[in-house]
Amino acid sequence: MSHNIDAASFKAFAASRRTTRDFLPTAVPEDLIDKLIADAMTAPSWSNTRPFMVGIASGERRDRISKEFLNRWQAASGALSPGIWGKLKLAITRYGLPKSDYKVFRPYPKDLKPRQQKVGADLYGHIGIKREDHEARQAQWGRNYDFFGAPVSLFIFTHSGLGEYSVSDAGLFMQNLMLSAHANGLGSCAQGASALWAEPVRKEFQIPKDYKLLCGIAIGYPSTDMVNDFQAERLPIQDIKLKPND
Numbered sequence: 001m002s003h004n005i006d007a008a009s010f011k012a013f014a015a016s017r018r019t020t021r022d023f024l025p026t027a028v029p030e031d032l033i034d035k036l037i038a039d040a041m042t043a044p045s046w047s048n049t050r051p052f053m054v055g056i057a058s059g060e061r062r063d064r065i066s067k068e069f070l071n072r073w074q075a076a077s078g079a080l081s082p083g084i085w086g087k088l089k090l091a092i093t094r095y096g097l098p099k100s101d102y103k104v105f106r107p108y109p110k111d112l113k114p115r116q117q118k119v120g121a122d123l124y125g126h127i128g129i130k131r132e133d134h135e136a137r138q139a140q141w142g143r144n145y146d147f148f149g150a151p152v153s154l155f156i157f158t159h160s161g162l163g164e165y166s167v168s169d170a171g172l173f174m175q176n177l178m179l180s181a182h183a184n185g186l187g188s189c190a191q192g193a194s195a196l197w198a199e200p201v202r203k204e205f206q207i208p209k210d211y212k213l214l215c216g217i218a219i220g221y222p223s224t225d226m227v228n229d230f231q232a233e234r235l236p237i238q239d240i241k242l243k244p245n246d
């Protein structure tokens, strides 16, 4: 099939998409969101099954979900001592709050942990939050639950019947969607944070049996806040290339 984009343009475009963590309140029309979803449907899929569904939350629906998330976050984070991720699971259990559909919190494997720590330190360093300033770190993380001010949050559900391949298909769909958002002048933030409490989302949509909340994607127009200039480093490709056996 013919195409009219050269490799250098693709490289520059793909590399220029970065996560947005501060949005303008400017509304995004639903027909533009539909356009992003239609572009995202050009992604490949396991036997073309498209084993995922999307909930669109804007206006009052978005505000209701955010309010519930923020209430739960405040209850959970109030119980936290330094070290959000490790303690959050404990806090949730202690407060008996609703569980996520997927296991959102799990300890990072030893070989991946340094990468997670690096991006966290780099991001907080970029916006001037000191490592020991747990309050400021928690407040920044809590912004997830206002979707960083985005007027729209999408919620991605995957069919549990295809296991890992549903999740993989959803990932391909999400990346096309976020690139389409970028091409349309919008910013996006994939949010695992939005899958922590499934119940506030589940009650807003008619969700077929077997569909589980994987994550959210905040969508809107990026502000000029410096957080949006953050460039997460990329690993050299050698770090992910398997060495062949002799």
Ligand SMILES: Cc1cc2nc3c(=O)[nH]c(=O)nc-3n(C[C@H](O)[C@H](O)[C@H](O)COP(=O)(O)O)c2cc1C
Binding pocket: 017, 018, 019, 020, 021, 119, 144, 189, 190, 191, 192, 193, 194, 215, 230, 231, 232
């Ligand atoms: C599935 C998924 C979940 C994510 N969850 C969050 C989140 O909850 N909050 C957040 O600020 N960023 C989240 N991110 C964004 C990543 O931190 C970001 O993609 C990574 O640091 C690379 O930066 P870049 O997107 O700017 O290239 C998520 C990304 C993915 C793919």
